[in-house]
Amino acid sequence: MSLSPNQHLVALKSLAERIAPPQVAVAVTDPARGVAVVWPQEAPAIARAVPKRRREFAAGRQAARLAMRSLGRPEQAVPTRPDRAPQWPKGLTGSITHDATSCVAIVGSGGHFRALGVDVEPDAPLHDDLTAEICLPQERAWLMEVPTPRRALMARRLFCAKEAVYKAQYPLTQTLFGFDTIQVTLNVRSTGFTARFMQSVGEVPEGTVLSGQCGTGGEHVLAMVTLGAQAGMENANFPVCATG
Structure with missing residues (x-):
């Protein structure tokens, strides 16, 4: 219902x-x-x-x-x-x-x-064409291990996480990039994720990792990334860029 x-x-x-x-x-x-x-x-x-x-x-x-x-x-x-x-x-x-x-x-x-x-998205399957465009080979390989009825739903979560990462980093780098720049790994319960930069973005070096939170509620998927400004806060070690 x-x-x-x-x-x-x-x-x-x-x-x-x-x-x-x-x-x-x-x-x-x-x-x-x-x-x-x-x-x-x-x-x-x-x-x-x-x-x-x-x-x-x-x-x-x-x-x-x-x-x-x-x-x-x-x-x-x-x-x-x-x-x-x-x-x-x-x-x-x-x-x-x-x-x-x-x-x-x-x-x-x-x-x-x-x-x-x-980022917020409808909690609905992601179309196969979009999955192929958004997901890296490593992410598609992981999706193939997900039971078929949930595969496209988990692809939606990967998409949502990438959007949240992009929106968090942009005020600091002011750099546009494609979905292949970030590899997202969901945790076992799909309540959080890590995002690895697969190439350098501005002064953010390749291999930099961010963490984020995600979940579903109210027929939506939601992902969130916070870049802390104080030691000990989540992602406080994200590289400081010239523009940030």
Whole structure:
């Protein structure tokens, strides 16, 4: 039985809060409701966008402000940089993601995190053509060991994890790269993963490893990567880049 819109958002938020570190605030909104307001500083980014994109953008910014409020910070605009990435207010870092039925935003203090990355996907099988495009030979070999009914679902998790890694590293490297740059390994319970850089990205050397969290809830797959800014925090040893 399918969940109602409210039920799937509640379950997704619960999942996000469960896998996020204590210092990360989480908010979830519904892009289909179309009630979110875009602030003037944000409006230029969607001046020529189609209605669907406008709704998704507005819901994402609404989620970002709700997360700021949960963090105990005043709500602020999140305009778009020339490279289309969110421009977070001074002292904050975050990440926004959406699929057709949900928007998720995570926000943290710049004193705790250098960057955050989150991705949400429908908990549905990934098409074989996309699996071939997204997965490295090592990842496809692992998928072949997964029972057939779950193989395409696990491919979706690999995709989601790669997206979260990309979004976490981008504010520091400002480098675009393809899916073959990262090899993802899910843990035994598929509640977390490691991501190895198979080639250098900016000042991040080949062989660098990041860890992340993932899970399913509310008919969604969610992956999250946090780059800690303090010793002992997850991924605090991620190389500091000239741009970060």
